Amino acid sequence: FRGPLELLLELIEKRKLLINDVSLASVADSFMDFVKSKTKIPIGDTAQFLVVASTLLLIKSRSLLPNMELSDDEQHDIETLKKRLELYKNIKDASTNLASLKNLSLLAPKKSQPAPILTICPTDLSQANLHNCLIDVINDFPQFTSRPDVEIESRISLPEMIDNLKLKIKQTMQTHFSKIAKTETKHELIVSFLALLELVRQEEIDVEQEKHFSDIKINSLKLDTPVY
Numbered sequence: 001f002r003g004p005l006e007l008l009l010e011l012i013e014k015r016k017l018l019i020n021d022v023s024l025a026s027v028a029d030s031f032m033d034f035v036k037s038k039t040k041i042p043i044g045d046t047a048q049f050l051v052v053a054s055t056l057l058l059i060k061s062r063s064l065l066p067n068m069e070l071s072d073d074e075q076h077d078i079e080t081l082k083k084r085l086e087l088y089k090n091i092k093d094a095s096t097n098l099a100s101l102k103n104l105s106l107l108a109p110k111k112s113q114p115a116p117i118l119t120i121c122p123t124d125l126s127q128a129n130l131h132n133c134l135i136d137v138i139n140d141f142p143q144f145t146s147r148p149d150v151e152i153e154s155r156i157s158l159p160e161m162i163d164n165l166k167l168k169i170k171q172t173m174q175t176h177f178s179k180i181a182k183t184e185t186k187h188e189l190i191v192s193f194l195a196l197l198e199l200v201r202q203e204e205i206d207v208e209q210e211k212h213f214s215d216i217k218i219n220s221l222k223l224d225t226p227v228y
Helices: 004-014 021-026 028-037 043-064 072-099 127-139 158-172 186-201
Strands: 174-176 205-208 217-220
Touching (some): 043 072, 158 186
């Protein structure tokens, strides 16, 4: 036998059974006896025989114990085995019918002879002409224009700004936003304010502002434990 599916199908067809749980349970013992009797099963097929054998034992166990509950994976293995066996039977029957047909050459026509490769050798081929042809090909290559280098401005990210503010506030415990948010660009100022709001949300700091557009007073709510 070429594989476990062919053996399993042969056992079912000998008993003139249909492919279902009952027939698979009835041939489980015969399948196991065959596997035990064959001591020289190719290594590549051993795993396939073991998988099918374990599924057959599962089907037989369920037939003997009707109240036995199966997991989703076990039920999937049983359904997969039945589908593979049905598909293998259909392919085997189709191949048997195909072998009996005549004029199989129409299905697999003979390979035609490959067309001869035409070669052209110019009479005026010389080193100079070949050099000029290569120059023309190179000149037809797409031209790449160089672009000026652009200097990318480095900008601080929000996580980096949060860490910076934490460090500054930790050193003073009480400060003002104008002192710790000394930046050179508008972008850094905006990021500093967003970092301040994030620290308030995290309950790291407490802020006060007496009136509109006045400086923001910052009080730290975290006291670090001394390290000895």
